[in-house]
Protein backbone atom coordinates (compact mmCIF):
# COMPACT_ATOMS: atom_id res chain seq x y z
CA UNK A 331 0.00 0.00 0.00
CA UNK A 332 1.31 3.45 -0.89
CA UNK A 333 2.07 5.69 2.11
CA UNK A 334 2.71 9.44 1.98
CA UNK A 335 5.82 10.80 3.66
CA UNK A 336 3.73 11.86 6.64
CA UNK A 337 2.17 8.39 6.95
CA UNK A 338 5.65 6.84 6.73
CA UNK A 339 6.79 8.98 9.64
CA UNK A 340 3.81 7.83 11.72
CA UNK A 341 4.72 4.23 10.89
CA UNK A 342 8.30 4.88 11.95
CA UNK A 343 7.06 5.95 15.39
CA UNK A 344 8.05 9.61 15.02
CA UNK A 345 4.65 10.73 16.35
CA UNK A 346 4.33 8.37 19.28
CA UNK A 347 3.90 4.70 20.05
CA UNK A 348 0.09 4.70 20.04
CA UNK A 349 -0.05 6.23 16.56
CA UNK A 350 2.63 3.81 15.38
CA UNK A 351 0.63 0.79 16.65
CA UNK A 352 -2.53 2.10 14.97
CA UNK A 353 -0.71 2.72 11.66
CA UNK A 354 0.88 -0.75 11.76
CA UNK A 355 -2.58 -2.26 12.07
CA UNK A 356 -3.93 -0.22 9.14
CA UNK A 357 -0.96 -1.14 6.95
CA UNK A 358 -1.42 -4.82 7.77
CA UNK A 359 -5.13 -4.59 6.87
CA UNK A 360 -4.35 -2.67 3.70
CA UNK A 361 -1.84 -5.31 2.61
CA UNK A 362 -4.25 -8.18 3.32
CA UNK A 363 -7.03 -6.57 1.27
CA UNK A 364 -4.75 -5.18 -1.42
CA UNK A 365 -5.64 -1.53 -0.76
CA UNK A 366 -3.72 1.00 -2.85
CA UNK A 367 -3.80 3.82 -0.29
CA UNK A 368 -5.29 5.23 2.89
CA UNK A 369 -8.30 7.58 2.70
CA UNK A 370 -9.39 10.13 5.32
CA UNK A 371 -12.47 9.22 7.36
CA UNK A 372 -15.20 11.47 8.74
CA UNK A 373 -16.05 9.34 11.78
CA UNK A 374 -15.52 5.99 13.48
CA UNK A 375 -17.72 3.70 15.54
CA UNK A 376 -16.06 1.10 17.74
CA UNK A 377 -17.08 -2.35 18.91
CA UNK A 378 -15.12 -4.29 21.53
CA UNK A 379 -16.43 -2.63 24.66
CA UNK A 380 -17.94 -5.33 26.86
CA UNK A 381 -15.61 -6.95 29.36
CA UNK A 382 -17.46 -10.17 28.53
CA UNK A 383 -16.17 -10.06 24.96
CA UNK A 384 -12.73 -8.38 25.14
CA UNK A 385 -11.49 -9.57 28.56
CA UNK A 386 -8.05 -8.76 29.95
CA UNK A 387 -6.34 -9.03 26.54
CA UNK A 388 -8.53 -6.22 25.20
CA UNK A 389 -7.86 -4.09 28.28
CA UNK A 390 -4.09 -4.44 27.79
CA UNK A 391 -4.41 -3.31 24.16
CA UNK A 392 -6.48 -0.26 25.16
CA UNK A 393 -4.11 0.66 27.99
CA UNK A 394 -1.20 0.56 25.59
CA UNK A 395 -2.91 2.81 23.04
CA UNK A 396 -4.37 5.27 25.53
CA UNK A 397 -0.93 6.10 26.98
CA UNK A 398 -0.17 8.59 24.23
CA UNK A 399 -2.80 8.33 21.48
CA UNK A 400 -6.14 10.07 20.88
CA UNK A 401 -8.81 9.67 18.23
CA UNK A 402 -8.79 12.52 15.72
CA UNK A 403 -12.31 12.15 14.24
CA UNK A 404 -15.73 11.93 15.99
CA UNK A 405 -15.80 8.43 17.43
CA UNK A 406 -18.58 6.58 19.25
CA UNK A 407 -18.77 3.35 21.21
CA UNK A 408 -20.87 0.20 21.07
CA UNK A 409 -22.79 -1.19 24.09
CA UNK A 410 -20.79 -2.22 27.14
CA UNK A 411 -21.36 -5.25 29.37
CA UNK A 412 -23.65 -3.48 31.85
CA UNK A 413 -25.71 -0.41 32.61
CA UNK A 414 -23.20 1.97 34.17
CA UNK A 415 -25.71 3.15 36.76
CA UNK A 416 -27.89 0.08 37.38
CA UNK A 417 -25.30 -2.69 37.21
CA UNK A 418 -26.15 -3.98 40.69
CA UNK A 419 -29.84 -4.29 39.71
CA UNK A 420 -28.71 -6.31 36.71
CA UNK A 421 -26.91 -8.79 38.97
CA UNK A 422 -23.43 -7.84 37.69
CA UNK A 423 -20.56 -8.74 40.02
CA UNK A 424 -18.39 -5.94 41.51
CA UNK A 425 -15.31 -7.38 39.77
CA UNK A 426 -17.00 -7.34 36.35
CA UNK A 427 -18.27 -3.80 37.00
CA UNK A 428 -14.81 -2.62 38.00
CA UNK A 429 -13.18 -4.02 34.84
CA UNK A 430 -16.01 -2.69 32.66
CA UNK A 431 -15.71 0.83 34.04
CA UNK A 432 -11.95 0.64 33.51
CA UNK A 433 -12.52 -0.21 29.82
CA UNK A 434 -14.85 2.76 29.39
CA UNK A 435 -12.25 4.98 31.11
CA UNK A 436 -9.63 3.88 28.59
CA UNK A 437 -11.92 4.85 25.72
CA UNK A 438 -12.59 8.18 27.40
CA UNK A 439 -8.83 8.81 27.67
CA UNK A 440 -8.64 8.10 23.95
CA UNK A 441 -11.20 10.85 23.34
CA UNK A 442 -14.12 8.59 22.39
CA UNK A 443 -17.76 9.59 23.02
CA UNK A 444 -18.86 6.92 25.49
CA UNK A 445 -22.64 6.97 24.99
CA UNK A 446 -22.37 3.16 24.42
CA UNK A 447 -24.96 2.45 21.77
CA UNK A 448 -25.23 0.32 18.65
CA UNK A 449 -27.45 2.96 17.00
CA UNK A 450 -25.14 6.01 16.94
CA UNK A 451 -26.75 6.95 13.61
CA UNK A 452 -29.91 7.90 15.54
CA UNK A 453 -28.25 10.54 17.69
CA UNK A 454 -24.58 10.79 18.57
CA UNK A 455 -22.81 10.07 15.29
CA UNK A 456 -24.93 10.75 12.21
CA UNK A 457 -23.04 10.29 8.92
CA UNK A 458 -23.80 12.14 5.69
CA UNK A 459 -24.29 10.54 2.30
CA UNK A 460 -20.97 9.90 0.54
CA UNK A 461 -18.79 10.23 3.65
CA UNK A 462 -16.01 7.71 4.25
CA UNK A 463 -16.23 6.00 7.65
CA UNK A 464 -14.57 3.26 9.66
CA UNK A 465 -17.43 1.65 11.53
CA UNK A 466 -17.59 -1.61 13.41
CA UNK A 467 -20.93 -3.04 14.69
CA UNK A 468 -22.69 -4.88 11.93
CA UNK A 469 -26.16 -3.26 12.18
CA UNK A 470 -24.71 0.25 12.40
CA UNK A 471 -22.31 -0.06 9.50
CA UNK A 472 -24.96 -1.69 7.30
CA UNK A 473 -27.40 1.12 8.15
CA UNK A 474 -24.72 3.75 7.39
CA UNK A 475 -23.89 2.13 4.03
CA UNK A 476 -27.40 1.25 2.94
CA UNK A 477 -29.83 3.77 4.40
CA UNK A 478 -27.57 6.82 4.57
CA UNK A 479 -25.29 6.09 1.60
CA UNK A 480 -22.05 6.64 3.53
CA UNK A 481 -19.15 4.23 2.91
CA UNK A 482 -17.61 1.84 5.39
CA UNK A 483 -16.24 -1.66 5.41
CA UNK A 484 -17.32 -4.17 8.00
CA UNK A 485 -14.60 -3.17 10.45
CA UNK A 486 -13.53 -5.10 13.50
CA UNK A 487 -13.07 -3.21 16.79
CA UNK A 488 -9.24 -2.84 16.55
CA UNK A 489 -9.34 -1.76 12.87
CA UNK A 490 -11.98 0.89 13.57
CA UNK A 491 -10.03 2.18 16.59
CA UNK A 492 -6.78 2.33 14.59
CA UNK A 493 -8.60 4.28 11.86
CA UNK A 494 -10.04 6.68 14.46
CA UNK A 495 -6.54 7.37 15.83
CA UNK A 496 -4.90 7.84 12.43
CA UNK A 497 -7.97 9.50 10.88
CA UNK A 498 -7.70 7.25 7.81
CA UNK A 499 -8.64 3.78 6.63
CA UNK A 500 -7.34 1.54 3.81
CA UNK A 501 -9.28 2.07 0.60
CA UNK A 502 -10.75 -1.29 -0.44
CA UNK A 503 -14.06 -3.18 -0.35
CA UNK A 504 -17.13 -0.99 0.10
CA UNK A 505 -15.09 2.21 -0.31
CA UNK A 506 -14.87 1.37 -4.03
CA UNK A 507 -17.76 2.10 -6.41
CA UNK A 508 -17.57 -1.30 -8.10
CA UNK A 509 -18.22 -3.17 -4.85
CA UNK A 510 -21.36 -1.21 -3.99
CA UNK A 511 -23.49 -2.50 -6.86
CA UNK A 512 -26.21 -5.04 -6.02
CA UNK A 513 -25.48 -8.65 -6.93
CA UNK A 514 -28.86 -10.31 -6.30
CA UNK A 515 -32.46 -9.10 -6.68
CA UNK A 516 -34.72 -10.08 -3.79
CA UNK A 517 -38.45 -10.02 -4.55
CA UNK A 518 -40.52 -10.03 -1.38
CA UNK A 519 -43.92 -11.64 -1.90
CA UNK A 520 -45.57 -11.17 1.48
CA UNK A 521 -48.72 -9.28 2.51
CA UNK A 522 -47.28 -8.32 5.88
CA UNK A 523 -43.53 -8.19 6.38
CA UNK A 524 -41.77 -9.17 9.62
CA UNK A 525 -38.36 -7.54 9.11
CA UNK A 526 -36.48 -9.78 11.55
CA UNK A 527 -37.68 -12.89 9.73
CA UNK A 528 -37.11 -11.33 6.32
CA UNK A 529 -33.56 -10.39 7.35
CA UNK A 530 -32.91 -13.90 8.59
CA UNK A 531 -34.25 -15.51 5.40
CA UNK A 532 -32.30 -13.18 3.09
CA UNK A 533 -29.09 -13.03 5.15
CA UNK A 534 -28.79 -16.80 5.32
CA UNK A 535 -29.50 -17.12 1.56
CA UNK A 536 -27.18 -14.39 0.24
CA UNK A 537 -24.24 -14.53 2.69
CA UNK A 538 -22.03 -11.53 1.92
CA UNK A 539 -23.62 -10.48 -1.38
CA UNK A 540 -25.38 -7.12 -1.89
CA UNK A 541 -29.16 -7.64 -2.09
CA UNK A 542 -31.50 -5.33 -4.00
CA UNK A 543 -35.00 -5.49 -2.50
CA UNK A 544 -38.24 -5.15 -4.40
CA UNK A 545 -41.70 -5.21 -2.88
CA UNK A 546 -41.04 -3.59 0.51
CA UNK A 547 -41.46 -0.04 1.89
CA UNK A 548 -39.75 -0.19 5.28
CA UNK A 549 -39.71 2.61 7.85
CA UNK A 550 -36.42 3.74 9.39
CA UNK A 551 -36.92 1.42 12.36
CA UNK A 552 -37.73 -1.48 10.07
CA UNK A 553 -34.57 -0.77 8.06
CA UNK A 554 -32.59 -0.92 11.32
CA UNK A 555 -34.16 -4.29 12.16
CA UNK A 556 -33.53 -5.62 8.65
CA UNK A 557 -29.89 -4.46 8.62
CA UNK A 558 -29.22 -6.12 11.97
CA UNK A 559 -30.86 -9.43 11.06
CA UNK A 560 -29.15 -9.73 7.67
CA UNK A 561 -25.75 -8.88 9.10
CA UNK A 562 -26.15 -11.59 11.74
CA UNK A 563 -27.68 -14.31 9.55
CA UNK A 564 -25.23 -13.68 6.70
CA UNK A 565 -22.59 -10.99 6.52
CA UNK A 566 -24.53 -8.37 4.60
CA UNK A 567 -22.88 -4.96 5.03
CA UNK A 568 -24.78 -3.14 2.26
CA UNK A 569 -28.24 -3.55 0.74
CA UNK A 570 -30.51 -1.52 -1.49
CA UNK A 571 -34.28 -1.08 -1.31
CA UNK A 572 -36.00 0.04 -4.49
CA UNK A 573 -37.44 3.53 -4.09
CA UNK A 574 -36.14 3.86 -0.53
CA UNK A 575 -32.34 3.78 -0.15
CA UNK A 576 -30.10 6.41 -1.79
CA UNK A 577 -28.01 4.15 -4.05
CA UNK A 578 -30.88 1.96 -5.26
CA UNK A 579 -31.67 2.63 -8.91
CA UNK A 580 -28.21 3.79 -10.00
CA UNK A 581 -27.04 0.33 -11.05
CA UNK A 582 -27.81 -1.89 -14.01
CA UNK A 583 -29.78 -4.92 -12.79
CA UNK A 584 -29.81 -6.80 -16.10
CA UNK A 585 -29.00 -10.51 -15.87
CA UNK A 586 -28.75 -10.49 -12.09
CA UNK A 587 -29.53 -13.55 -9.92
CA UNK A 588 -32.96 -13.52 -8.28
CA UNK A 589 -34.32 -14.69 -4.96
CA UNK A 590 -38.00 -14.84 -4.06
CA UNK A 591 -39.00 -14.60 -0.40
CA UNK A 592 -42.50 -15.81 0.42
CA UNK A 593 -44.33 -17.42 3.32
CA UNK A 594 -42.34 -20.65 3.15
CA UNK A 595 -38.94 -18.94 3.53
CA UNK A 596 -40.20 -16.77 6.39
CA UNK A 597 -41.63 -19.79 8.22
CA UNK A 598 -38.30 -21.61 7.86
CA UNK A 599 -36.59 -18.59 9.44
CA UNK A 600 -39.10 -18.58 12.31
CA UNK A 601 -38.56 -22.30 12.96
CA UNK A 602 -34.82 -21.80 13.08
CA UNK A 603 -35.18 -19.09 15.74
CA UNK A 604 -37.51 -20.93 18.09
CA UNK A 605 -35.50 -23.17 20.43
CA UNK A 606 -37.19 -22.65 23.81
CA UNK A 607 -40.38 -21.90 25.71
CA UNK A 608 -41.34 -20.22 29.02
CA UNK A 609 -38.76 -17.39 28.92
CA UNK A 610 -37.31 -16.07 32.16
CA UNK A 611 -36.15 -12.90 30.35
CA UNK A 612 -38.11 -10.85 27.80
CA UNK A 613 -35.76 -8.41 26.07
CA UNK A 614 -36.60 -5.65 23.61
CA UNK A 615 -34.15 -3.27 22.00
CA UNK A 616 -31.81 -5.09 19.64
CA UNK A 617 -30.67 -2.85 17.99
CA UNK A 618 -31.19 -0.26 20.73
CA UNK A 619 -34.73 1.14 20.86
CA UNK A 620 -35.27 4.43 19.05
CA UNK A 621 -37.40 7.30 20.41
CA UNK A 622 -40.23 6.23 18.06
CA UNK A 623 -40.07 2.63 19.25
CA UNK A 624 -40.13 3.74 22.89
CA UNK A 625 -43.16 5.95 22.20
CA UNK A 626 -44.90 3.09 20.42
CA UNK A 627 -44.23 0.69 23.31
CA UNK A 628 -45.42 3.25 25.85
CA UNK A 629 -48.66 3.74 23.97
CA UNK A 630 -49.25 -0.03 23.86
CA UNK A 631 -48.49 -0.46 27.58
CA UNK A 632 -50.12 2.64 29.08
CA UNK A 633 -53.08 1.73 31.31
CA UNK A 634 -52.38 -2.04 31.13
CA UNK A 635 -51.51 -4.36 34.02
CA UNK A 636 -48.29 -6.33 34.20
CA UNK A 637 -48.60 -10.09 33.99
CA UNK A 638 -46.14 -12.97 34.35
CA UNK A 639 -42.94 -13.12 36.36
CA UNK A 640 -40.32 -13.14 33.61
CA UNK A 641 -37.92 -10.21 33.93
CA UNK A 642 -38.39 -7.59 31.20
CA UNK A 643 -35.66 -5.38 29.70
CA UNK A 644 -36.03 -2.42 27.38
CA UNK A 645 -32.54 -1.74 25.98
CA UNK A 646 -31.67 1.69 24.65
CA UNK A 647 -28.94 4.30 24.68
CA UNK A 648 -28.62 6.99 27.33
CA UNK A 649 -28.84 9.61 24.56
CA UNK A 650 -32.20 8.21 23.38
CA UNK A 651 -33.48 7.69 26.94
CA UNK A 652 -32.90 11.38 27.70
CA UNK A 653 -35.30 12.32 24.90
CA UNK A 654 -38.37 10.49 26.22
CA UNK A 655 -38.45 10.39 30.04
CA UNK A 656 -42.27 10.26 30.32
CA UNK A 657 -42.56 7.25 28.04
CA UNK A 658 -39.77 5.52 29.93
CA UNK A 659 -41.75 6.01 33.16
CA UNK A 660 -44.50 3.93 31.55
CA UNK A 661 -42.04 1.24 30.41
CA UNK A 662 -40.40 1.05 33.83
CA UNK A 663 -43.71 -0.15 35.35
CA UNK A 664 -43.32 -3.26 33.22
CA UNK A 665 -39.58 -3.89 33.48
CA UNK A 666 -36.09 -2.42 33.57
CA UNK A 667 -35.03 0.31 31.18
CA UNK A 668 -31.45 -0.74 30.55
CA UNK A 669 -28.95 1.74 29.06
CA UNK A 670 -25.33 1.38 27.86
CA UNK A 671 -25.70 -2.36 27.20
CA UNK A 672 -27.87 -5.06 25.64
CA UNK A 673 -29.08 -8.62 26.19
CA UNK A 674 -26.23 -10.09 24.13
CA UNK A 675 -23.12 -8.33 25.43
CA UNK A 676 -23.99 -8.49 29.13
CA UNK A 677 -23.49 -11.84 30.92
CA UNK A 678 -27.20 -12.84 31.00
CA UNK A 679 -26.18 -16.50 31.00
CA UNK A 680 -25.33 -16.11 34.70
CA UNK A 681 -29.00 -15.42 35.52
CA UNK A 682 -31.27 -16.55 32.70
CA UNK A 683 -31.80 -19.68 30.63
CA UNK A 684 -34.41 -18.68 28.04
CA UNK A 685 -34.85 -15.28 26.44
CA UNK A 686 -37.79 -14.01 24.39
CA UNK A 687 -36.98 -11.35 21.81
CA UNK A 688 -38.33 -9.73 18.65
CA UNK A 689 -34.85 -9.31 17.16
CA UNK A 690 -33.45 -11.46 14.39
CA UNK A 691 -29.94 -10.45 15.35
CA UNK A 692 -30.44 -11.41 18.99
CA UNK A 693 -31.93 -14.76 17.93
CA UNK A 694 -28.66 -15.52 16.14
CA UNK A 695 -26.37 -14.54 19.00
CA UNK A 696 -28.27 -15.48 22.17
CA UNK A 697 -27.67 -19.24 21.74
CA UNK A 698 -23.98 -18.92 20.83
CA UNK A 699 -22.76 -15.98 22.95
CA UNK A 700 -25.16 -16.30 25.90
CA UNK A 701 -26.08 -20.03 26.08
CA UNK A 702 -29.76 -19.11 25.82
CA UNK A 703 -32.72 -20.95 24.45
CA UNK A 704 -34.77 -18.50 22.41
CA UNK A 705 -38.44 -17.64 22.04
CA UNK A 706 -39.09 -15.45 18.99
CA UNK A 707 -42.14 -13.14 19.00
CA UNK A 708 -43.09 -9.94 17.19
CA UNK A 709 -43.35 -6.78 19.30
CA UNK A 710 -47.11 -7.48 19.56
CA UNK A 711 -46.33 -10.97 20.85
CA UNK A 712 -43.90 -9.71 23.48
CA UNK A 713 -46.36 -7.07 24.66
CA UNK A 714 -48.98 -9.81 25.00
CA UNK A 715 -46.58 -11.82 27.16
CA UNK A 716 -46.28 -9.04 29.70
CA UNK A 717 -49.81 -7.55 29.78
Ligand code: F3S
Pocket residue numbers: 408409448469558615616617618645671672673674675691692695
Ligand atom coordinates in the same frame (compact mmCIF):
# COMPACT_ATOMS: atom_id res chain seq x y z
FE1 F3S B 1 -27.03 -3.79 19.45
FE2 F3S B 1 -26.58 -5.69 21.17
FE3 F3S B 1 -28.24 -6.08 19.22
S1 F3S B 1 -25.07 -4.39 20.29
S2 F3S B 1 -27.55 -4.81 17.54
S3 F3S B 1 -28.50 -4.61 20.88
S4 F3S B 1 -26.72 -7.53 19.92
